[in-house]
Amino acid sequence: MTTLKDIAKACGLSITQVSRALNNHKDVSEETKIKVSEIAIQMGYVKNMSAQRLAMQISNQIALVVKGIEDENELMEYNSVYPILCGSTKYATQHNYEIAMYIIQDDIKSYVKYFQQKGIGKAILFGFEYNDIRFLELLESHYTCVCIDIPIEKENKGCVITDNTLYASYAVEALIKSGKKNVAMINGKSQAIVSIEREAGYLVALRNHNLEHRQKYIFDGNFDRVKAESLTFQIMKDYPDINGFFCASDYMAMGCMNALQALGKKIPQDVGVIGFDNIPMSRFIKPSLSTVSQNDFNKGYEAAKLLIGICENSTNTNVTRLSCSLEIRQSI
Amino acid sequence: MTTLKDIAKACGLSITQVSRALNNHKDVSEETKIKVSEIAIQMGYVKNMSAQRLAMQISNQIALVVKGIEDENELMEYNSVYPILCGSTKYATQHNYEIAMYIIQDDIKSYVKYFQQKGIGKAILFGFEYNDIRFLELLESHYTCVCIDIPIEKENKGCVITDNTLYASYAVEALIKSGKKNVAMINGKSQAIVSIEREAGYLVALRNHNLEHRQKYIFDGNFDRVKAESLTFQIMKDYPDINGFFCASDYMAMGCMNALQALGKKIPQDVGVIGFDNIPMSRFIKPSLSTVSQNDFNKGYEAAKLLIGICENSTNTNVTRLSCSLEIRQSI
DNA sequence: CTGAAAGCGCTTACAG
DNA sequence: CTGAAAGCGCTTACAG
Numbered sequence: 001m002t003t004l005k006d007i008a009k010a011c012g013l014s015i016t017q018v019s020r021a022l023n024n025h026k027d028v029s030e031e032t033k034i035k036v037s038e039i040a041i042q043m044g045y046v047k048n049m050s051a052q053r054l055a056m057q058i059s060n061q062i063a064l065v066v067k068g069i070e071d072e073n074e075l076m077e078y079n080s081v082y083p084i085l086c087g088s089t090k091y092a093t094q095h096n097y098e099i100a101m102y103i104i105q106d107d108i109k110s111y112v113k114y115f116q117q118k119g120i121g122k123a124i125l126f127g128f129e130y131n132d133i134r135f136l137e138l139l140e141s142h143y144t145c146v147c148i149d150i151p152i153e154k155e156n157k158g159c160v161i162t163d164n165t166l167y168a169s170y171a172v173e174a175l176i177k178s179g180k181k182n183v184a185m186i187n188g189k190s191q192a193i194v195s196i197e198r199e200a201g202y203l204v205a206l207r208n209h210n211l212e213h214r215q216k217y218i219f220d221g222n223f224d225r226v227k228a229e230s231l232t233f234q235i236m237k238d239y240p241d242i243n244g245f246f247c248a249s250d251y252m253a254m255g256c257m258n259a260l261q262a263l264g265k266k267i268p269q270d271v272g273v274i275g276f277d278n279i280p281m282s283r284f285i286k287p288s289l290s291t292v293s294q295n296d297f298n299k300g301y302e303a304a305k306l307l308i309g310i311c312e313n314s315t316n317t318n319v320t321r322l323s324c325s326l327e328i329r330q331s332i
Numbered sequence: 333m334t335t336l337k338d339i340a341k342a343c344g345l346s347i348t349q350v351s352r353a354l355n356n357h358k359d360v361s362e363e364t365k366i367k368v369s370e371i372a373i374q375m376g377y378v379k380n381m382s383a384q385r386l387a388m389q390i391s392n393q394i395a396l397v398v399k400g401i402e403d404e405n406e407l408m409e410y411n412s413v414y415p416i417l418c419g420s421t422k423y424a425t426q427h428n429y430e431i432a433m434y435i436i437q438d439d440i441k442s443y444v445k446y447f448q449q450k451g452i453g454k455a456i457l458f459g460f461e462y463n464d465i466r467f468l469e470l471l472e473s474h475y476t477c478v479c480i481d482i483p484i485e486k487e488n489k490g491c492v493i494t495d496n497t498l499y500a501s502y503a504v505e506a507l508i509k510s511g512k513k514n515v516a517m518i519n520g521k522s523q524a525i526v527s528i529e530r531e532a533g534y535l536v537a538l539r540n541h542n543l544e545h546r547q548k549y550i551f552d553g554n555f556d557r558v559k560a561e562s563l564t565f566q567i568m569k570d571y572p573d574i575n576g577f578f579c580a581s582d583y584m585a586m587g588c589m590n591a592l593q594a595l596g597k598k599i600p601q602d603v604g605v606i607g608f609d610n611i612p613m614s615r616f617i618k619p620s621l622s623t624v625s626q627n628d629f630n631k632g633y634e635a636a637k638l639l640i641g642i643c644e645n646s647t648n649t650n651v652t653r654l655s656c657s658l659e660i661r662q663s664i
Numbered sequence: 665c666t667g668a669a670a671g672c673g674c675t676t677a678c679a680g
Numbered sequence: 681c682t683g684a685a686a687g688c689g690c691t692t693a694c695a696g
Contacts, residue, residue: 352682
């Protein structure tokens with residue numbers, strides 16, 4: 001392995017000067033810089049990051065910390081993590097940071113301890129539940145964190161969020177405009193912040209159109225396709241006048257559509273359905289599913305940007321809002 | 333930040349002894365170990381990995397190096413990387429290794445240099461093309477590597493593979509047994525080793541059933557859904573007696589089915605289709621797609637296991653063979 | 665513009 | 681079972 005020492009010897013310079021030349025410090029002659037960098041390349045020099053970090057007492061590492069998926073079956077589905085990782089990596093690499101991924105298991109007692117142990121200093125957080133006490137403890141810590149999809153704004157903490165409420169309202173409005181006035185909502189897990197926001201959007205849309213909003217038209221589908229399917233059977237039995245479904249996820253929308261089709265309902269003629277997420281297969285099912293699309297790659301990119309901004313004190317806001325787009329397809 | 337020095341002072345011991353105690357060396361009294369670890373926890377000590385790596389001239393880090401996806405649209409599809417990462421992480425964590433992900437861009441000139449720069453010592457490789465010269469150079473290097481899906485066996489190199497040929501032959505045989513004797517194959521990129529193997533399997537199945545195999549029945553779909561779709565139109569026009577399609581990926585099978593349905597063919601009555609991969613949506617399309625299923629999580633798990641085995645000299649084979657399973661659904 | 669030297673936090677061969 | 685000391689490869693304050 002070539003080190004600064006080797007280069008110094010080869011150049012007839014001191015290690016100090018070689019270091020400065022390679023790091024492009026001002027107080028080194030152009031001539032020296034050129035000579036040093038040529039020899040460095042020639043000798044195949046590679047900086048030892050561990051040594052640099054130790055010397056500089058810093059780390060240019062950004063942790064992408066993701067709540068691990070326990071259920072192996074779930075891993076066989078589309079998952080946002082990889083696109084987010086790609087986005088973060090792109091921005092980070094461009095700015096001389098590194099992304100290190102950590103998949104955190106649910107049996108970890110304290111996230112703060114985990115950060116300590118792993119030597120994580122700054123992190124992008126994804127997949128956490130907003131009311132998990134370990135997560136809340138982390139938000140009280142001194143670590144610099146950017147949360148994806150969870151609104152938070154405080155010292156050293158930021159977030160990248162999409163306006164779920166707004167886009168949920170757009171989705172429901174699209175349904176209403178297509179002529180469906182009796183719209184039920186199948187919502188996700190109640191501990192998920194997106195569920196709360198999407199429900200709010202649903203209510204906004206009804207209010208905007210002077211439609212009665214009844215709490216009993218909102219159901220908890222737990223982000224589960226199968227549960228949404230059985231719920232739909234029950235709902236259509238109890239409230240046969242329902243002619244529109246807003247589902248908080250595409251998977252639930254698929255379950256819902258399955259039930260409707262089993263009941264002999266025509267989509268969208270009899271009942272309209274709109275989802276949320278724009279998972280890959282939403283384009284391909286029959287009828288193709290209308291939904292709200294988010295750009296996961298971009299979420300990762302913006303999260304890295306914001307985190308670095310916070311660390312380097314070069315941002316004046318700790319909240320990045322991303323927009324979505326409504327994908328209208330055959331199901332409404 | 334608490335360092336060994338602080339703990340040493342607090343314990344009234346030398347730094348040396350504290351280091352040894354914390355690393356559970358044999359030649360430290362039980363008593364000392366307990367005292368030191370208690371104080372370390374109390375003081376919130378966290379090992380500085382940079383310093384350790386610098387001192388030990390090593391890393392317990394396993395790099396998961398993945399060929400980056402250039403096309404952002406592709407990121408919106410099911411992707412094996414995250415399941416593989418989860419699998420690797422599981423095994424690695426259990427054995428005190430860390431996984432660091434590296435997404436390598438296509439514009440990198442030399443992978444060997446990249447490894448050097450990043451300080452990667454051992455890696456799991458996924459998504460590379462077997463005839464990429466940069467990849468071949470890497471295989472000649474001293475780095476310990478385990479390749480996923482690319483057969484290789486030599487000093488410091490291993491692989492986790494599935495028997496594509498065998499399972500491709502099973503898939504085609506299933507098609508034949510369902511009564512389709514004129515089977516065409518839509519293959520993937522010719523630079524992918526899996527394409528070569530799956531094609532071999534196709535030929536094996538034909539031979540086993542004494543069916544004529546004509547080279548002109550094999551088409552290059554480049555793993556592209558749209559291309560497979562247009563190919564299928566052409567194929568059915570040129571060879572209207574074809575009544576079975578073996579596609580080297582589910583996405584291509586979807587394109588193929590689309591074309592067939594547009595042509596008014598009934599699946600599976602008129603034409604049978606079988607894919608490869610078992611992507612999530614293959615279960616959901618109509619008719620549901622028969623295919624070959626692989627377990628990506630397991631691939632990652634086994635890759636980490638093999639890599640650590642090679643590093644620690646505790647394996648007697650450098651090749652791990654994983655089995656697949658045939659998922660017979662409505663499309664044949 | 666350049667260099668000698670100290671220091672980052674850890675590990676380990678050597679000596680006891 | 682324990683400690684003093686050297687060393688990993690880099691950066692930078694200090695001095696010239």
